[in-house]
Amino acid sequence: MNKLLTLLLLFIVTLAGQNGKPKNIIILIGDGMGLSQVSSSLVSDSSNAFQKFPTVGLSVTCSADKLITDSAAGATALATGHKTNNKWISVAPDGTILKTVFEYAKDKGKAAGVVVTSTVSNATPACFLGHGTDRKKERELAAQYPDDNWDVIIGGGLKYFKPFNDTVNKKMFTDKISKLHNSGYTVFTSADSLLRLQPKNKFYALLAEDGLPGALSRNYTLADLTNAALRTVTRNKKGFILMIEGSQIDWALHDNKSREFEAEMKDFNLAIHTALDFARKDGNTLVLVTADHETGGLAIAGGKTDTTALSYAYTTKGHTASAVGVFAFGPGAEKFGGIQHISGIGKKLIKLLTNK
Numbered sequence: 001m002n003k004l005l006t007l008l009l010l011f012i013v014t015l016a017g018q019n020g021k022p023k024n025i026i027i028l029i030g031d032g033m034g035l036s037q038v039s040s041s042l043v044s045d046s047s048n049a050f051q052k053f054p055t056v057g058l059s060v061t062c063s064a065d066k067l068i069t070d071s072a073a074g075a076t077a078l079a080t081g082h083k084t085n086n087k088w089i090s091v092a093p094d095g096t097i098l099k100t101v102f103e104y105a106k107d108k109g110k111a112a113g114v115v116v117t118s119t120v121s122n123a124t125p126a127c128f129l130g131h132g133t134d135r136k137k138e139r140e141l142a143a144q145y146p147d148d149n150w151d152v153i154i155g156g157g158l159k160y161f162k163p164f165n166d167t168v169n170k171k172m173f174t175d176k177i178s179k180l181h182n183s184g185y186t187v188f189t190s191a192d193s194l195l196r197l198q199p200k201n202k203f204y205a206l207l208a209e210d211g212l213p214g215a216l217s218r219n220y221t222l223a224d225l226t227n228a229a230l231r232t233v234t235r236n237k238k239g240f241i242l243m244i245e246g247s248q249i250d251w252a253l254h255d256n257k258s259r260e261f262e263a264e265m266k267d268f269n270l271a272i273h274t275a276l277d278f279a280r281k282d283g284n285t286l287v288l289v290t291a292d293h294e295t296g297g298l299a300i301a302g303g304k305t306d307t308t309a310l311s312y313a314y315t316t317k318g319h320t321a322s323a324v325g326v327f328a329f330g331p332g333a334e335k336f337g338g339i340q341h342i343s344g345i346g347k348k349l350i351k352l353l354t355n356k
């Protein structure tokens with residue numbers, strides 16, 4: 001009987017693989033992570049996660065109104081399959097609200113969550129979780145989250161969930177933490193308690209007032225946080241979608257700080273490994289790694305083959321229009337090879353979820 005059951009399960013898993021529709025999707029975004037940034041991992045870290053992907057593609061990142069995108073338009077393209085203007089959060093240039101891949105996943109009864117090292121209302125996560133025409137209005141974006149019944153939200157930005165009297169715009173923001181408690185969420189404000197208690201039910205972990213500490217000064221990794229999210233979302237029998245962001249790769253590159261950049265890449269690599277380990281065991285999970293844009297105009301300008309010490313050259317403290325990499329593993333992965341526009345990635349993700 002057990003043998004029969006195993007055969008049946010194998011048959012089902014094979015079928016799932018054949019029709020190329022994953023039950024679960026994990027999308028990992030390295031903010032600002034262009035091809036030189038990936039190359040840095042490839043030449044200095046023999047256990048880098050990128051070499052594990054069977055499908056590799058390129059993504060052209062320009063936004064609807066600018067050759068050089070920001071994270072808002074970049075993440076809107078990934079989350080909705082549509083181009084928009086810089087600074088806009090999953091709203092089209094004509095003002096239409098764009099349905100996100102997270103909203104499609106929820107329609108299918110799947111769990112949905114984000115794990116980021118920025119504030120959870122920063123541009124990238126906000127594009128998956130909310131809508132708006134100004135990425136800077138983080139308090140307004142965060143205020144949308146409690147109504148949407150997301151399963152796991154991990155990152156910084158606790159201050160945007162506290163009561164606030166906005167005297168400039170004459171707007172009162174009520175306490176969202178108690179609203180979350182009333183809706184059945186556990187709210188963690190320290191990584192220690194999150195990682196110690198290992199919650200299984202829906203939760204928010206708002207681990208800093210602003211962004212989380214950088215990888216060099218944190219005593220936990222993005223992989224630890226990813227595992228915490230997986231523990232909860234895997235309980236949904238219909239599957240899940242998770243977006244995990246190495247948010248501060250971009251910040252280190254804006255500052256042209258190489259040591260910080262390398263630490264953020266290492267932290268992000270660990271999170272990718274965690275996602276791949278899960279996907280390999282599960283057999284029905286698509287893992288997609290990409291970026292919203294390149295930052296720093298980075299080049300690897302020196303170093304030796306027998307040492308991991310690299311030297312870098314930067315051409316800007318801003319973003320560039322250089323193409324970024326796309327790495328895919330699992331059912332549906334083959335759709336992400338070749339050259340595509342960044343909004344094409346979002347379209348493919350939505351198609352995989354909806355058959356549309």
Ligand SMILES: [Zn+2]
Pocket residue numbers: 032071250251254295319
């Ligand atoms: Zn940036």
